[in-house]
Amino acid sequence: MSSSEVNKNFLRPDYVDKIEYLISGMKYGTITIVVQDGHIVQLEKNEKIRIKAGL
Template sequence: MKETESKQVLDSSHLGTLEELLSDMKYGSITLVIQDGKIVQIDKTEKYRIKN
């Protein structure tokens, strides 16, 4: 790929999915898996804090 060309990795459906995952998350992480310049998987790891 030339420097002047650009790939769009995020499209509106990806952004909507990310917004939905983030909206109810308090602690955790989201990992994007990229293959050939495209998102092929989104992993969400959520943590729950237990107070003693």
């Protein structure tokens, strides 16, 4: 698989839209992209909620 084929896979508009959706509204956290055989197979969202001391 050439690098251009891999780049096309990762830049699919529906993937970009889904990642933007996962990020929207999230203040702290991570988005993990799981790749298998050069294809995105899973997106994981891990959101953190910060609690101020004394509350």
